[in-house]
Amino acid sequence: MRDDNCIFCKIANGDIPTNSIYEDDDFRVILDASPATKGHSLIIPKEHYKDMYEIDEKVAAKAMSLAKKLTVHMTDKLGCDGFNILQNNREVAGQTVFHFHMHLIPRYNDGKSILTWGHEEFSDDEMKAICENLRQ
Numbered sequence: 697m698r699d700d701n702c703i704f705c706k707i708a709n710g711d712i713p714t715n716s717i718y719e720d721d722d723f724r725v726i727l728d729a730s731p732a733t734k735g736h737s738l739i740i741p742k743e744h745y746k747d748m749y750e751i752d753e754k755v756a757a758k759a760m761s762l763a764k765k766l767t768v769h770m771t772d773k774l775g776c777d778g779f780n781i782l783q784n785n786r787e788v789a790g791q792t793v794f795h796f797h798m799h800l801i802p803r804y805n806d807g808k809s810i811l812t813w814g815h816e817e818f819s820d821d822e823m824k825a826i827c828e829n830l831r832q
């Protein structure tokens with residue numbers, strides 16, 4: 697399914713030209729228009745899924761497999777020193793385009809710090825309760 701009002705549907709399916717570094721039957725990978733670092737790219741499925749809650753499991757698995765291959769390929773080509781794979785879901789988590797995508801962010805030893813977050817404190821009892829709640 698595609699969404700006529702979705703910019704990433706249009707980009708992934710070639711209706712809007714962009715800096716595309718990879719394409720197969722399921723995905724297009726493009727350079728992010730506002731890159732956090734040199735080579736910052738986005739894996740975008742051709743089908744419309746809003747986020748991780750909605751994406752088909754098999755497509756999600758393929759996206760991760762592609763991320764693995766591109767991490768190796770891009771590191772080789774760019775000479776970067778590490779990599780962040782990032783994926784935002786819903787506004788509260790920083791998602792701004794509501795079509796599932798994975799960020800591939802090359803990192804460089806001499807680059808600035810781009811990803812930081814603080815830490816919340818939880819007591820041992822709270823950690824136990826969280827663990828109990830989440831355990832499957």
Ligand code: 5GP
Nearest residue numbers: 703714726727728729730784790791792793
């Ligand atoms: P999000 O915040 O949803 O995880 O990430 C959306 C990303 O898409 C942002 O990093 C933003 O720069 C990028 N982006 C948004 N619109 C376009 C576009 O039209 N073309 C490209 N290449 N990147 C876009």
Ligand code: ZN
Nearest residue numbers: 702705744795
């Ligand atoms: Zn879409």
